[in-house]
Amino acid sequence: MKLFPCAHATHPQWAMAAGLVLAQLRAQMALPEYAASPTLGLLYITDHYAPHAQDILDHLGAELPEVTDWAGTVGVGVAGSNVEYFDEPALSVMLCAVPPDQYRVFSGVAPLGVGDAMGFEPHTALVHADASTADLAELIAEMAQRTATGYLFGGLASSRTQPVQFAVGGNGNIKGQGAAGGVFRGGLSGVAFGEQVVLVSRVTQGCHPVAPQRVVTAAEGHVMQELDGEPALEVLLRDTGISLDRPHEAMAALRATLVGLTPAGSDAVGRTGHFGADVLVRHIIGLDPGRNAVAIADRVEPGMRMAFCRRDVQAARSDLVRICSEIREELEPQEVSLPVAAALAAPDAGAGPHPARRIAGAVYVSCAGRGGPHFGGPSAELQIVRRALGDVPLVGFFAGGEIARDHLYGYTGVLTVFCAAAP
Incomplete structure (x- = not known):
């Protein structure tokens, strides 16, 4: 050709x-x-x-x-x-x-x-x-x-x-x-x-996981309630090192933090440590301290797998x-x-x-x-x-x-x- x-x-x-x-x-x-x-x-x-x-x-x-x-x-x-x-x-x-x-x-x-x-x-x-x-x-x-x-x-x-x-x-x-x-x-x-017509195609997410893969164990609509059986908000703060005691720093860090979602049975993080093509990266759109929950910009169901991630120049390039x-x-x-x-x-x-x-x-x-x-x-x-x-x-x-x-x-x-x- x-x-x-x-x-x-x-x-x-x-x-x-x-x-x-x-x-x-x-x-x-x-x-x-x-x-x-x-x-x-x-x-x-x-x-x-x-x-x-x-x-x-x-x-x-x-x-x-x-x-x-x-x-x-x-x-x-x-x-x-x-x-x-x-x-x-x-x-x-x-x-x-x-x-x-x-x-x-x-x-x-x-x-x-x-x-x-x-x-x-x-x-x-x-x-x-x-x-x-x-x-x-x-x-x-x-x-x-x-x-x-x-x-x-x-x-x-x-x-x-x-x-x-x-x-x-x-x-x-x-x-x-x-x-x-x-x-x-x-x-x-x-x-x-x-x-x-022979085609080879790949997807780049341009972000990297900053925490281990988790399983969504409780969810409703766009809200993740539990991850691996623990309150989702507590897992988010622990996995990312964010503290709500410092609101300005917390907001900046949360804006840079996203969620990589995959269907039940699929891995969010592959063997190489990168996200695969099955992963859909979505923004965090809200926190619910009352329910210890996290809202994201997509519907989420129990059984899905996810990982918190960040997007930056180095991750996008690599x-x-x-x-x-x-x-x-x-x-x-x-x-x-x-x-x-x-x-x-x-x-x-x-x-x-x-x-x-x-x-x-x-x-x-x-x-x-x-x-x-x-x-x-x-x-x-x-x-x-x-x-x-x-x-x-x-x-x-x-x-x-x-x-x-x-x-x-x-x-x-x-x-x-x-x-x-x-x-």
Whole structure:
């Protein structure tokens, strides 16, 4: 599989930014290591461009007639290879060279089916969604059930103007959407991929446990009443070292303390000491000294497992490096030739893609609350990904919520790579 052409640009005028992106894409498509005629485009714009979404889509479609299908959405920031554009007018595009019979673009007016007349069976799906959609978590879970693997990846549109989504298929519109122009609001849209499209995906929570795993032994609604049979508030104060006798210090510490939840029977803290993909990190929203209870921003049930955790720059950086390393380890073959092994062991091995890693492109969806300062500076998050994965084509956006498997997350990053099948 050849590299996916990928480009990004910023400019106060969307037409100028689009022109810069098109120039980059065409230059790459002329290179032998890049795909020359990809048919699927992923398009992400910042909310500065949201009012011009239809014009942007129409322009790119007209200038790239070989790209017959488009999907994407809007964010307060967008990501490209080694860079993020946060709170400024920008767009980021990747053209995916995926066999046309191995993907389907879908939207609310052209839903994803379990199978279609052409025999397409969805195995995974990139999903974009509107946060205002009713019963969104249930819809995401139902969407996962329509795929063979149950694995989704993506995120919620984030915009201070219009939360638009892009979904165009085939001859300019998706079968079933009529004369719609491919720009939607509300509901879910995206791209489903078939079995031959090999994806590797990981979730980074960006926080670390500060106490042992506990079992919720009594709860009601959003309130944890007992942990391991003890009053929840007492456990919180003991595990975190917070004292209510010093209110100002206690409030600052509580704001930085979160709860990692997992369903009954799942481990909150894995063998490596990090949170796994099953963990949902939620804020503490209140304390009840009268009942010795703790309220969190999600419903909790007896039998769930949890661990108190904190989010900081160091934790975010180390966890992002961890998931990139896991992806690389999964893609690198156990046995390689001596020249390949030497190349991978070279000091600059992480500076560019290597055939042994077989990454054609990547999609990174990060929480809008993680960008910039959370990693220590502008574009620091994307620079970490590049150093860990290599200089692979990458596109993405900063979301109002992240989707992985059948879960809706917050304050996380979801990194997914397209790769060639193992030889």
